[in-house]
Amino acid sequence: MTGIVWLTNRNGVFDMEEVLGFLLVCLAIFIVIQLRGIKHALKQLPILEDRILDVQREVNQMMRPKPVVTPPVEKPATTPVVPVPEPVVPREVVPPALPLPPPAPKGQATRTPSPVPPSPSSKFAQTAGDILGRLGQWLLVGEEFRPRGVTLEYAVATTWLARIGVVVLVTCVGFFLKWSIDRDLLGPTARVAVSVLFGLGMLAGGIRLLGRKWNILGQVFTGGGLAILYFSMYALGPLYHLLDSILLVFGLMILVTITAGVLALAADSMLIAIFGIVGGFCTPILLSTGQANFIGLYSYLILLNLGILGLSHARQWRLLNYLGFLFTFILYAGSLKLYKTSDFPVALAFLTLFFVIQSTLVFLYNLRQGISATVLEIIHLVLNAALFALAAYSLIIDAVGRPYPAVLTLVLALYFILHVAIFLQRRLGDRALLMALISLAGFFTTMTMPLAMEKESLTIAWALQAYLFLRLGHGMRSPFLKHLGYALYAVTVVRLVGYELPRFDAIPAPATAPMAIYWKAMSSRLWTFGVAILSVMGAFRLEKNAPAPSVPELTALNDGVALPDTLTRPVFFWAAALGIFIYLQCEFHAMFGWFPAWRPAVLTALWGGMAVFFLARYLASASATNLGALVFFTAGAIGKTLFIDCPGWHVTDSGYFPVDYTLFVALARWLDFVLVLVLLGVGAFVLNRRSTPRAVPALFGYAALILLWIYLTLELNTLLHWKLPIFQAGGISVLWTVFAFGFLAGGIGKAVAPLRHAGLLLFAVVVAKVFLSDLAGMPVIYRIIALMALGILLLLGAFVYLRASERFTKETP
DSSP states (O other): OHHHHHHHOOTTTBBBHHHHHHHHHHHHHHHHHHOOOOOHHTTTTHHHHHHHHHHHHHHHHHHHHOOOOOOOOOOTSOOOOOOOOOOOOEEEEEEEEOOOOOOOOOOSOOOOOOOOOTTGGGOHHHHHHHHHHHHHHHHHHHSSOOOOOOOOOHHHHHHHHHHHHHHHHHHHHHHHHHHHHHHHHHHHHHHHHHHHHHHHHHHHHHHHHSTTTTTHHHHHHHHHHHHHHHHHHHHHHHHHOOOOOHHHHHHHHHHHHHHHHHHHHHTTTTHHHHHHHHHHHHHHHHHHOOOOOOOOOOHHHHHHHHHHHHHHOOOOOHHHHHHHHHHHHHHHHHGGOOOGGGGHHHHHHHHHHHHHHHHHHHHHHHHHHTTTOOHHHHHHHHHHHHHHHHHHHHHHHHHHHHTTHHHHHHHHHHHHHHHHHHHHHHHHOOOOHHHHHHHHHHHHHHHHHHHHHHOHHHHHHHHHHHHHHHHHHHHHOOOHHHHHHHHHHHHHHHHHIIIIGGGGGGGOOOTOOOHHHHHHHHHHHHHHHHHHHHHHHHHHHHHHOOOOOSSOOOGGGGOOOOOOOOHHHHHHHHHHHHHHOOOOOOOOHHHTTSGGGGGHHHHHHHHHHHHHHHHHHHHOOOOOOHHHHHHHHHHHHHIIIIIIHHHHOOOOTTTOSSSOOOHHHHHHHHHHHHHHHHHHHHHHHHTTTTTTTTTTHHHHHHHHHHHHHHEEEEEHHHHHHHGGGGGGGHHHHHHHHHHHHHHHHHHHHOOOHHHHHHHHHHHHHHHIIIIIIIITTTOOOHHHHHEEEHHHHHHHHHHHHTTHHHHHHHHHH
């Protein structure tokens, strides 16, 4: 009931955008629950693997040969016993036992992973490099492997001369039609008739040459003829409207597509398919009229994509798939130059169909043949989803605005979850593809929340996509995908530094703007930096927890050498740590612009917090890197306090703060210095109890004493300047004398010679200061007080020395 009241406006009427946002958040939570259920189901796979191990052991036990025991032959007692040689029994050929994993070390609780049985489709298992190499060979010589007994020159020349020749002829036909249009030499019917006759002629000639000595020419002529027929059908319908029946036009296009597929499969020629399909994609480019006809163009592209989908069911022609993917999105992006908001339903509907066909095309052949996906299929799947999401987001945000882009990501998440459910139901063994689908579902589910709450960012998308690729790389043991994730993380960092951090300078001055403006901008930055930093932290966790390979990597995924985790783990750790530190520095600097007196202390606390963090890490691991980071952030806190905060308070040449002394301002300065002093004191105390180089805790201790002396000098000088200026010089002398006595007493008590020497030196400075500077112009009463304090402390110093005389006698050689 409360939720219903919350979703109504002041007039009691439902706000549909808030209702939609509320439903989107609920659905996103539901999807997260479903993903957790799927994750739980995947965790049950090791139990099945253990059961398989048990079955393997039972089979091995049954397959072991049983020893044959020959019973002794009893003979009559009267018959002499003659030794009979044992019959030679032919040795049975025992099949080797199934391989079992080695036993786990004693006391180790981890489960030994089961061996990977040989895949029945191992002949199709190719590395990404091998696949790309074969594609390169096909592009170069027309076959995946160069024929034996043929020179490279001959193979390249015959292949490319034929290909280029047919491309020139097809282009010639296209420009002839264009030229005839510009000069109105032929009517539309005549132009279409000429192109049809030319295409049929090339097609017939190419079919006659297939399978013979001139096979390469037959392939290119057949493909070229199909491309020209695509020209003709497009001109016949969408271009010139010579046929009023759109169904008839697309029926003819379907006929050309089927012909191209049948001929390509019959000749087992990817070249024919490429000429036919890619020629079809070039048709709208060559015959463009500059007028919008989205339904005709997009329907034509759908037809071509369906043709590629049909071919992918029977052949794994990756190059054809990639060219279709590339041309489809290029033509779609080019058509948007004529796009108007009124075309939104058509543009989005056909874009969705393109996405569905391309995503199905990725794994259709592999599922049919029982082949696991390679890195190339995973990249194709991710790029298809990314391009679709970006294009659809632009259309939706332009047409209907927010929060409807969240509907897009939610539908995509449900789409991939549906695929995961089908995979699990059918018990398909392609774990790499399954992980890719789960990761995509999680990615789009994650994007739904910021989109629904109007906090989306390109930086967020890149950070999540980087984590997606890195997670896929670990799951598939693919160095290529890992490197792709590393590259996206680098892009994310560059965008954060080059674009997001300068946004802090755009914050209006506190004197001219209410703080509500800051809170609105801060919420957006928090989403952006928060998601990016969490993504980097997740990457560090992946790199840290990645197990060492326990079984040989699948050859289909063995696509290079990954960067060593000894390099990547520290990079991600420092990126996350420094990212949090830099963001909080910038954010608190902006936030406390409305409370300037407290800003120095808050920022100093951040430096101190980082130092404490690395102190805790050092105590846990005694790492020199953590010790160095502790010293660095501690020195940064000291340097910030002395060289940034003090000048910010406008300390004068006489050593006091020129602002009227108030308890509020003094407390802010006190907090700034005390935070650093506590850090130095704790560091010196803790490090002195560990096996740390002695110079480090000593450095912390001396730095604390010096900083305390500087702070109390500045603060007392300011207090006396504003409240009792006549005793300003004498009061500082008294303070320094107290410090001198403390240094002296501490140095003698702890047997620290540098501290004793500092006390003696400070005593000398105080005495010189009092007699050369302080007594001049000071009233008599204050001279008496200063001299009395100095004298008492000097006598106490002498007393301390005398009391510890035995210690100094022992130190004398």
